[in-house]
Amino acid sequence: MKHTQDSEWTTVIKPRNSLFEVNLKEIWQYRDLISLFIKRNIITQYKQTILGPVWFVIQPALTVIMYMIVFGGIAGIPTDGVPRPLFYLAGTCMWQYFADCLNKTSNTFVNNAGIFGKVYFPRLSVPIADVLSGLLRFGIQFGFFVIIYIVYAFVGGSGAHFTWYALLFPVLVAMLAGLALGFGTIISAMTTKYRDLQVLFSFIVQLWMYATPIVYPLSQTNGMFWNGIAVHTLMCLNPVTPIIETFKYGFLGCGAFVGWRWLIYSFVFMVLLLTAGVVVFNRVQKSFMDTV
Amino acid sequence: MATAIEFNNISKQYRLGLVSTRTLSADLSRWWAMNVRHQEDPYLKIGSVNDRATSADSEFVWALRNIDFKVEQGDVIGIIGKNGAGKSTLLKLLSKVTAPTTGTIKARGRIASLLEVGTGFHPEMTGRENIYLNGAILGMTKSEITRKLDEIVDFAGVERYIDTPTKRYSSGMTVRLGFAIAAHLDPEILVVDEVLAVGDAEFQKKAIGKMQEVSQGEGRTVLFVSHNMGSVRNLCKNGIVLKDGMIDYVGTANDAVDFYMQMDAYDEVVSREITPQYRKPDMLLNVEFLSVAFEKGKNSFASEEPIDFTIEVKGNKDVDSFRINTTVYGMDDIPIGGVSNTTFFSIKRGEVKRLRFSLLQHHLAYGTYKVAFSVGSGNYTSGQKDYDIIRDVLTFKIVSAFVDETAGTSISQWKSSWGKIMIPSETVII
Incomplete structure (x- = not known):
């Protein structure tokens, strides 16, 4: 029909979209798919295991015991006067969530090449579902942390005390999720072409933990300088540091609050990174099947 | 009759040989030419016709070249051609799995593609859970699936096993379930790639019947790729023959099949x-x-x-x-x-x-x-x-x-x- 208007077409497939043409509305239309992906991730993770979700608790518990022996016992690193199990558990819970999300989202294209090659759906729904389904595990681990916390509170003399900064908790988790999603999508877009990044990246995540105050308090770096720059400042440039520190300060009251300045820096970092991640991801998803 | 799909000068280029599509230097020179000097993409000028048998004289190859055609609404169109003629690439473009190198495709209505049945089935999940997951992957909402659940289970004939993990299914059952979900999608445009070659004779009959019902009764548009000339003749109204990434023939399904049959086998030897x-x-x-x-x-x-x-x-x-x-x-x-x-x-x-x-x-x-x-x-x-x-x-x-x-x-x-x-x-x- 000659009088057909372009606006009547519901689908237009073009070689390349403009850089910022991210179809968020489409992702919303596929929200049912995201919820089903979350369900799948949760159901299948511990199918045919005896202990099931108990593993969520065993993992951090063993990690904390390990840290107590290595970093607390052998290396003798202080924990700002907070009982070691609480200190390590707080850091481990938060970090594990971040690292988990990062590892999963950074392999999105490679792990899902089979489905992506056959059907179209908004590819971002996969990493989004990964980040959201990680929340269940994080929730259970956080609950475990709260139980230990209460036990210490009753026994008394823990030295840990609650501050109002703990109310930032949901924001902190959202920031971790945003950072992980942003980094993960960028890495996943790059690994479609250069597969060695996958190996490099899983290694970097391991090292990254030591650049973040998980097994030591940030206050340890007070008064230390590197080429005339305060190490404290360098540490805080790592966007994960302010988040972890605020969490610890809020729940354990240890050390000092990093300051709103750093927290806002971290937040802005997260927003920019997430935007960049989504744009790059969106760009790659159109033709990644030819490269993967 | 309105046009359901319009292919405007569609081409798709692939790079031969190496695993990665382009080297960093090719990427950079392309970027330089296009964004700084505002020229045409230099890599689109080269590239040879996709004939697998001859050795390549260029690193780039056109899997599809200048594909231009329209599909009327309610048409059932068979796409035939030898292996490597570009059939699957065409369907991949249409189902948005990959993007064309040049040209645009415009379509009216929801496109559902069946390049493979049971995509995304997780073996640990039950039949019911997989129906929801697979349905959602294909673009259905939860409530739509719930509404059609009984119909799907009935069509696939797996009622007894619906709460059993699909890893316990026979391969035939898995495929039947996959097809049943796809068949109940109700898209305006259905893209099918050889999925009829699955299941036993009885199920194939059922599958063909369902496709005919969809196209005839409900006026939906179907694009069907197959090597089975019998089913192309049976199912399709019109046909397109692809050869080396280009359209070689357009006509009724029967004529297209005849054309395809004679393409190579016929010679003048006496x-x-x-x-x-x-x-x-x-x-x-x-x-x-x-x-x-x-x-x-x-x-x-x-x-x-x-x-x-x-x-x-x-x-x-x-x-x-x-x-x-x-x-x-x-x-x-x-x-x-x-x-x-x-x-x-x-x-x-x-x-x-x-x-x-x-x-x-x-x-x-x-x-x-x-x-x-x-x-x-x-x-x-x-x-x-x-x-x-x-x-x-x-x-x-x-x-x-x-x-x-x-x-x-x-x-x-x-x-x-x-x-x-x-x-x-x-x-x-x-």
Whole structure:
């Protein structure tokens, strides 16, 4: 029909979209798919295991015991006067969530090449579902942390005390999720072409933990300088540091609050990174099947 | 009728060889040319036609080139072509799995593609859970799936196993479930890639029935890619033949299939020396074929015209009596008819005999055919023995099929849906 208007077409497939043409509305239309992906991730993770979700608790518990022996016992690193199990558990819970999300989202294209090659759906729904389904595990681990916390509170003399900064908790988790999603999508877009990044990246995540105050308090770096720059400042440039520190300060009251300045820096970092991640991801998803 | 899909000058380029599509330097020079100097993409100028058999003279290859066509709403269009002709690439573009290099595709309505059934099935999850997951992947909402759940389970015939993990399913059950979900998608445009080649005969019938129902009853548009010419003829109204990434033929499904069938197999050869490639292996060869030829030196005939073959046979042993058979095949390898001669010959060891073999009053209709010959002895009571069988040796055309007596002219018009034989008949007033 000659009088057909372009606006009547519901689908237009073009070689390349403009850089910022991210179809968020489409992702919303596929929200049912995201919820089903979350369900799948949760159901299948511990199918045919005896202990099931108990593993969520065993993992951090063993990690904390390990840290107590290595970093607390052998290396003798202080924990700002907070009982070691609480200190390590707080850091481990938060970090594990971040690292988990990062590892999963950074392999999105490679792990899902089979489905992506056959059907179209908004590819971002996969990493989004990964980040959201990680929340269940994080929730259970956080609950475990709260139980230990209460036990210490009753026994008394823990030295840990609650501050109002703990109310930032949901924001902190959202920031971790945003950072992980942003980094993960960028890495996943790059690994479609250069597969060695996958190996490099899983290694970097391991090292990254030591650049973040998980097994030591940030206050340890007070008064230390590197080429005339305060190490404290360098540490805080790592966007994960302010988040972890605020969490610890809020729940354990240890050390000092990093300051709103750093927290806002971290937040802005997260927003920019997430935007960049989504744009790059969106760009790659159109033709990644030819490269993967 | 409105246009459902419009392909505007679609091309898709792939890079041969290396794993990664482009090197960093190619990426950079392309970026420089396009964004800084505002030129056309330099890599689109090069690239060779996608013919797998010839060696490539360029690093880039066009899987599809300048594809331009429209599909009407409610049409069922079959896309046929050899492996590597670009069929799957076309469907991939349409289902948004990958993007075209140039051109645009415009479509009206929801597109559902069935490049594979059961995509995203997780073996640990139950049939019910997988129906929801797979349905959502294909673009359905939860409430839509819930509404159709019973229908899907019923269609797939897996009611008893619906709460069992799909890893316990037989492969046939998995595929049936996958197809059932896809069949209940209700998209405006359905893209199907050979999924009918699955399941048992009963299920295939059901699947074909469902596709026909979808296209005829509900006016949906279907694009169907298959190597099964029978199902293309049965299901499709129109057909497109792709060759080396370009459109070679557009027409009705029957014509497209006929065109495709004749594309390569037909040749103008009028005489053939028999080499082992034409011969069925492991024959006794007491008598063997040396050559076959059309006696008149041409390979196109009128439908009433006898077809004479000159056949050379050689005896490797003394054989008292042998006869020659022939079978005429359509280009789709379906046998049309054959003859078993009642005349017997004898041959001595080392002797070469030339025979004329004629097909009289064959009544073959307008079209293209190929012939196979066999030489053997014996009969139905004593047991038949073939000494030599040769296939696909010669092809021929029947050019005039229909004689209009009143006009006194032959009209070469025959629809393939009428069959391959013109049955002699007469109609008189009694």
